[in-house]
Amino acid sequence: MTDKLADRIRNFVNETIIIPRRLNSIKKVEIRVGDIANAMNLNNRVPAICGALQTKKFEELANVKKIGTKGPGNGMNCIITFEIIK
Numbered sequence: 859m860t861d862k863l864a865d866r867i868r869n870f871v872n873e874t875i876i877i878p879r880r881l882n883s884i885k886k887v888e889i890r891v892g893d894i895a896n897a898m899n900l901n902n903r904v905p906a907i908c909g910a911l912q913t914k915k916f917e918e919l920a921n922v923k924k925i926g927t928k929g930p931g932n933g934m935n936c937i938i939t940f941e942i943i944k
Contacts, residue, residue, distance in 0.1 A: 863903070867910040870898055872920040880942050886925070887942060892934030905932040912938060 871894060879887050891908055895901045908931065910916060917923060922940040929935040 863906055864910040864913075864915075867894065867898065867900075867907055868913075868916045868919055870894070871911060871916070876920040876922060876940070876942060880921075885942055886939065887922075888937050888939045890934075891936040891938070895934060901934075904934055904936075908932045908936055908938075 871889065874897070875887060875889060889911065891904055891911075894907050894911075895904050898907075900907060912924060912927070917940075920940070921943045923943060924938060925941050926939040928937045928939070
């Protein structure tokens with residue numbers, strides 16, 4: 859995975875999911891990796907999406923804390939749960 863792709867993924871998720879929820883005072887979000895893959899047309903890059911979102915770099919960028927994962931570790935149905943910090 860290139861850092862450029864990882865940064866694109868992190869920025870996309872922050873801008874399209876995290877920020878809108880923060881603005882609506884939502885404190886927790888579940889992100890299904892397959893939804894991101896479909897939205898970004900990255901169906902063959904699912905492990906890259908999982909990797910990009912499960913880093914301290916994403917937590918710092920989006921001001922979130924990963925609080926859990928469900929489903930297959932690097933699959934379309936992997937769901938990563940984050941707490942949105944103020």
